[in-house]
Amino acid sequence: MSGAGGTAAATAAWAHEGYEMVVGLEVHVELATRTKLFSGSPNRFGDEPNTNIDPVTLGLPGALPVLNRQAVELAIKLGLALNCRVQRSTFARKNYFYPDMPKAYQISQYDEPISVDGWLDLPDGFRVGIERAHMEEDTGKSTHVGGAGGRIHGSEHSLIDFNRAGVPLVEIVSRPDIRTPEQAKAYVSELRAILVATGVSDAKMEEGSMRVDANVSVRRPGDALGTRCEIKNVNSVRSVGRAIEYEARRQIAMIDAGEPVVQQTRHWNENDGKTHTLRSKEDADDYRYFLEPDLVVVDPDPEWIERVRGSLPVLPAARRTRLAEATGQAADSEAVLVVVERGQDSYVLAVGAADGDLGRALVHVKEAFAEQGDAPAVPAADLAKLTRLEVAGTLTATQAKQVLAALVERGGGDAEAIAAAKGFEALDTSELEAMVDAAIAAQPDAWEKFCAGEGKAMGALVGEVMKASRGQADGKLVSRLFNQRKPG
């Protein structure tokens, strides 16, 4: 499974016992700002605990928040990338007590968020509505020492690191449009790709700079929405799929057993693959939201918004379309997804521009450059030459792979010279035909089975030819020759 989420599977309907799942995702992302949302302390992951702090971060008496302009700009950028309307917005206080929340309230946008009413298209074209994307500050981080499982209950004492407190977040709330685990995974992957491409966030789920909560309910198709549960602690794309799959089945089992689904916040446990009750609706805090009196209205002027719009890079969806059109592949084909996700699409196009074959280039970049990251070390012109040799039939796919490995190792070079040095010569068809005939003679049983329609028997026959050609033969061509000889 590639990191780019589902392909064909995303379109397949999920259904269980006649129910469908209805899923909305709430994704928190840390913005890649230099400083915190309301103070000048650095926004940096991994520093010594309690070093990136100041009176505002610690909520000291008398300290006041001042909004970070860069955070607003990144929030606008994200809103635009998600096709939202960017609007006049305000901050509110969300009041509740927690030891790692220094003011005992979180400053968060509430009824007037900066971005509303957008959408995100999954690679297969499925559109997920975006309800809102609002700014808020992160809390500090508690580490519970002693007790079981790092939870606060039963722990001996807790340590608090306020480095994360006040880090700018945007919470992206989708509409409950998602109907399958694959769509949910594709949504998270696509959102992450957009965040990285725009530079809004590094979106590292493993470092917590991207965190996913899932709202899950089930219903019979066409019925009103069922009671939902919110799943917390879903920390990887894979967990997103597993958690909502488990949760939907759990709810269906309850309904079928005649028990009502109770609105709850539930905790996904990666180890046992289950969700567990965290708190029920009755225990929910009354957050007593009210307008934050220490801040003023955020009303970005239209010129600023347009300037930000102008700074948006080509987004992953458009890049996939571009690459798909150039290579003749489907936009949600695995090769296109993977190559765009790795940011190697412009390299593939450069190979095409250097008179290389785009289809072969796409395959090579997807497979051979898998470990190379953003900047393949082989000049586009060198790879272009290799693909030309392949297309011309001078090199087989197998040979081309070996030449490519040499190109990668040397950081480029002349594919023709490398092939010659390796002693690769195109086997002419008459040589191959002789080897095919020899294989049929050597493996009569396999040939009989193959002729009787057992496709699997082809393997032994092709293997025989490969052995004879010391791996030089083009597998596809060999298969074709066997098929031609098949009677009827």
Add this chain to the structure above:
Amino acid sequence: MVDDPDGIPTTAADIAWGVRNGITKAADVVERHLGEIERRDGEIHAFNLVLAEAARARAAEIDERVSLGHDAGPLAGVPVAVKDNMCTRGVPTTCSSKILEGWTPPYDATIVTRLNEAGAIIVGKTNLDEFAMGSSTENSAFGATRNPHDTARVPGGSSGGSAAAVAANFAPLALGSDTGGSIRQPAALCGVVGVKPTYGAVSRYGLVAFASSLDQIGPLAHTVNDAALLLEAISGHDPMDSTSIAGGPLDVSRGLDFGVAGLRIGRITDLPEGADPDVTARLDEAFDALRAAGAEIVDVRVPAFTYGLTAYYLIAPAEASSNLARYDGVRYGLRVDAPDTNAMYLATRTEGFGDEVKRRIMLGTYALSAGYYDAYYGRALKVRRRIADDFAAAYESCDALLTPSSPSVAFHHGDKTSDPMQMYLCDTYTIPSNLSGEPGMSVPFGTGDAGLPVGVQVLAPALGEPVMFRVAAELERRAT
């Protein structure tokens, strides 16, 4: 004001002039005021903390600057008493609450930085009603402050320590904070000038919040001119306070001698009743004095004025319930240990907060609660807008308004402590301008029952401080 027998001037303006010109030594000024504090603060209890050594060191520094020919600043050598809810780096800041006992801020409030830049000398931190919640300075965890005019009486509050410090000549200037009248009412009761500037004119950075949308720092002084000097030193935009108004310091001293000829002074005909006869008599005389000075007195209506108190006691506690939630025992101040976190919160806050603070936290929590928000907090916000609209309409026909500062002269200790509503009514006349964000000041104008000072309040539209100070200066000249 006349100079003391020892030749040291009594007003801030004269002290600063003398110090800057090398005629008066800042060291002598400080010693004189520390002497007064030493002599009488045991009885008055204006201060939570006297910074004698720091003040002496500052004075020496300023005298040296002067001797080297440097400009020592507009408030050179002037002792200033600072209310103990403003952060002073390295100096305890208690808000007169047990919950902050032992806490020392690692940073200075913006006003402290500006005082230092202006050459002022902070002589101590003054007592207040806990977290500025009260009108008598009796709600202090460290004991009540007494009125220097009659120590059996309260100095008003919540900036009672600052008002008493000025009245008792412990310092010619003091800073207070005013959320519903906490500068103007004690100024009136102590017979000094007290100013609540336009919201946003003075930075709140470093002012421990009570009700953020209402809190404003302002000066207390013997004279209108001194109050103007201090206001000019501390006002002006501060990038650390998002609600701070853009632009430089207020310019208020320039017009003090202009008089009031041609100004239209509004008399609010539908003002809430309840002021004592001695107070209303002085108010009438103030109108007469201004008329005699050439002002036109016009009748205006401010219908929503009367609902100010009710709206205030929803909005201010609501904000306070949130602002005071941070005192949870986790990071600083008092912590009362308990078996788990919630029990620790409860024990700490139960032990650390006084009754009035708890009352307001409960009021505010209730007003913001789901299902009650619209009926209480939401409606109070609507009243708040109405008050601002009504003031705006009134200012179409006048330049400033005159009202009592306080319904009564200073009352006796214990008179109103058993009935919060009686205490709240002390701020009837001052609260509406906090809700509208507009400036107001109290200026002494004669005496009332028992020979105690009476204050008259001048109100003006937002950033109307220049006109407000002109009117106050005229009243000061004509006061008996």
